[in-house]
Amino acid sequence: NAGVTQTPKFQVLKTGQSMTLQCAQDMNHNSMYWYRQDPGMGLRLIYYSASEGTTDKGEVPNGYNVSRLNKREFSLRLESAAPSQTSVYFCASIQDRGGLYEQYFGPGTRLTVT
């Protein structure tokens, strides 16, 4: 998980509460991603950002918003948490280094919504 940090590591929310998951990378990567991982579902893309200042929806964007604050940081916000958003959230980044990809995931945020 070198180079990609996520906070918090664990969080419990009540239904309707809001929170922001933080992600930062120090590798000067252009592209950053937010995924959620649920048992048997693999990793599903929520939102991604191909470069600073751009964001795009992934497979499961409903209920989430993102902000690419600068090249280093990409945050994920839950405005009104729902139990269906209980999951493990992973941030990732990738960079094309002259045809070879450098890609890392963060350690994950385990979110429970009650």
Place this chain on the structure above:
Amino acid sequence: GQQLNQSPQSMFIQEGEDVSMNCTSSSIFNTWLWYKQEPGEGPVLLIALYKAGELTSNGRLTAQFGITRKDSFLNISASIPSDVGIYFCAGLHMNRDDKIIFGKGTRLHILP
């Protein structure tokens, strides 16, 4: 939308056996990626494949990018206990939309 079908979902093998898993897609990718995830950790990139037909090795791991650009496979030779984990394939359109889509994973169990 794009979907990746990864199989098998799980495998139970004896130590020392070879392992094969594959991924097929409903659409074309210009890059295939294979990851391993261990409990409590994020996925770690094992192999990246950049062009159709490419065969790449990383130690006991070998992966191939299918000619049609819609499939890829990963082989693990002479499995050892530390190979246990979940293996994911992923497709990427690098330098286009940069979206990375994952398969649902293959959970590898190694019997003593």
